[in-house]
Amino acid sequence: MTKVKxxxxxxxxxxxxxxxxxxxxxxxxxxxxERHHANPALGPDLFRRLYGADPALVQHHPVRDLHMLKVSYPRASPQGGMVERDMHCGQQFVRLLDVELG
Structure with missing residues (x-):
């Protein structure tokens, strides 16, 4: 099975x-x-499961010239709040590394 990583x-x-x-x-x-940027495995439901994001608010922005997919989603709590564990969100990508793309 092919994974994101x-x-x-x-x-x-x-x-x-x-x-x-x-x-x-x-x-x-x-x-x-071209093969993977629109894969349903990277869809809004994944971000609901991994990050608790509302699937209706997850945004996908493919950037063809850079062969890049930009995905944005609302934070579970505002930056710097009392329950903040990753102030700059620099480690959030790690959960995607082993996502299977089929």
């Missing part, structure tokens, strides 16, 4: 303001990008 050369996650997180998936070439 097998087809992406780089993943990163970061703040997209105090209420949103953005994850960038840089695929290892145009073929991988």
């Amino acid at each position: 097998d087809v992406c050369r780089h993943l990163r996650s970061k703040n997209a303001g105090p209420y949103w997180v953005t994850i960038d998936l840089f695929f290892d070439g145009p073929e991988s990008f």
Whole structure:
């Protein structure tokens, strides 16, 4: 089974303001990008399961020139809140590495 870590050369996650997180998936070439960027395994339900995001608010933005998929979703709590565990969201991408793409 192909996993995200097998087809992406780089993943990163970061703040997209105090209420949103953005994850960038840089695929290892145009073929991988075209084959996987619209895969249902990377759909809104995945972000509901992994991050507790409302699927109706998950946004997918493919960037063909960079062979990249940008996914944004609302944070479970505002940045810097009392329950904050990753202030800059720099480690959020890790949960995606072993997602199976089929």
